[in-house]
Amino acid sequence: MHLQVSTEQSGAATVVSAVGELxxxxxxxxxxxxxxxxxxxxxxxxxxxxxxDFMDSTGLSVIVSAVASMRPxxxxxxxxxxxxRITKVFTLTGIDQQVGxxxxxAEAVT
Amino acid sequence: xxxxxLTIAARTDQVRVARMVACAAARRIxxxxxxxxxxxxxxxxxxxxxxxRHAGALLDEPVTMRMTDSESGLVIEVEDRSGxxxxxxxxxxxxxxxxxxxxxxxxxxxxxxxxxxxxxAG
Numbered sequence: 486m487h488l489q490v491s492t493e494q495s496g497a498a499t500v501v502s503a504v505g506e507l508x509x510x511x512x513x514x515x516x517x518x519x520x521x522x523x524x525x526x527x528x529x530x531x532x533x534x535x536x537x538d539f540m541d542s543t544g545l546s547v548i549v550s551a552v553a554s555m556r557p558x559x560x561x562x563x564x565x566x567x568x569x570r571i572t573k574v575f576t577l578t579g580i581d582q583q584v585g586x587x588x589x590x591a592e593a594v595t
Numbered sequence: 596x597x598x599x600x601l602t603i604a605a606r607t608d609q610v611r612v613a614r615m616v617a618c619a620a621a622r623r624i625x626x627x628x629x630x631x632x633x634x635x636x637x638x639x640x641x642x643x644x645x646x647x648r649h650a651g652a653l654l655d656e657p658v659t660m661r662m663t664d665s666e667s668g669l670v671i672e673v674e675d676r677s678g679x680x681x682x683x684x685x686x687x688x689x690x691x692x693x694x695x696x697x698x699x700x701x702x703x704x705x706x707x708x709x710x711x712x713x714x715x716a717g
Contacts (some may be wrong), residue, residue, distance in 0.1 A: 487611065509643040510607035539614075541639045542687035570632050577694035578687050 487511060490518045498594040499526045502533035507544035515544065519551040523560075530555070531593040534566040545574050552584060561585070563593040596665040602657045603642070605649035605675075613642040613660050617671060624664045624717050634715060637695045638671060640688040641711045645675035647685065648709075652677035668717035678707035 488511035489504045499522045503515055515532075522530050532548055534540065552562045566572055567588040575581040587593035601616050603609035617638040621631045638660070645658040656676045663670040692699045696713040703709050 506611065508607075508639060509610050509646065539635065539639070541636060541643060542691050543643060546687060570636070574636070574691060578690045 488514055490514045492518050492522055494526075495531070495590070495594050498529040498531050500531045500533055500590055500594065502536070502590075504536040505538065507534070507537050507540040509541065509543045512543040512547050516547045516550070519547060523551055523554050528560065529594065530560070530562045531590055532562065532564045533590050533593075534564060534568075534571050535590065537566070537568070537571055540571050540574055542574065542578065545578060545580055548584065549580060563587060565590045565593040596663060598661065598663045600659055600661045602659045605646045605654070605656065605658050607643075607646060609658075610639060610643045610646060613658075614639045617660070617662065620662045620664055620671075621669055621715070624669055626669065626715060626717065630715055633695045634669070634671070637692050637699075637713055638673070640691050641671075641673040641713065644685045644688045644711070645673050645677075648675050648677040664717075666717060668715050670712070670714040672713070673711045674708050675711075676708050678709070 487506040490501065492499060492501050501518045501522055507515060548564065555562055563585045565587050572586055575584065575586060601613060603613055614635050618631055618635050621634040642658060642660060649656060649658065654677050659674045661672045699713050701709060701711055
């Protein structure tokens with residue numbers, strides 16, 4: 486696998502961090518962590534993509550799915566990434582209008 | 596002009612191989628770093644879409660990527676053989692591809708093969 490995913494608490498926020506390449510093959514790993522975070526935690530979820538080198542629309546789909554499942558309970562998901570190659574996937578699909586994108590995790594959790 | 600092709604098993608782990616091969620072709624003809632990244636993402640989307648369509652059609656056939664490079668640029672075509680039986684759930688993938696590649700177009704051949712054509716000027 487060319488992706489590693491971990492979950493940790495940062496104050497009231499749950500931070501799900503991915504490192505590596507997020508694509509059709511590896512996106513289920515992120516989905517597993519996000520599903521657990523959505524089910525077992527309350528409050529804000531931050532998806533940390535600052536160490537993701539590549540992401541395609543399957544990675545985006547996982548994030549969109551989590552956003553949709555959190556919406557009924559009024560919870561928010563934010564993304565941390567300062568990489569144009571990552572944020573471009575959000576802007577090309579218009580998903581940047583639905584998900585807040587911050588340059589760092591520190592900014593996203595506040 | 597040089598044409599080469601890559602045939603991969605329709606498995607999710609093979610999409611990365613296609614991305615790497617396409618990037619190497621893009622670098623070889625001197626595309627800028629930004630353009631190489633566009634090739635990487637577009638090919639990842641296109642080949643991933645083909646693999647997903649094959650899986651949806653329960654089709655155990657390979658996916659083929661053809662690359663033609665010349666002084667005028669790079670042309671990449673991704674072929675899948677899933678035909679009409681494929682589950683079409685690739686709106687996000689196509690949105691990314693069309694956002695990246697101005698001339699991206701799908702062509703259905705009489706034999707049931709669908710070809711996704713993309714090109715980048717050199």
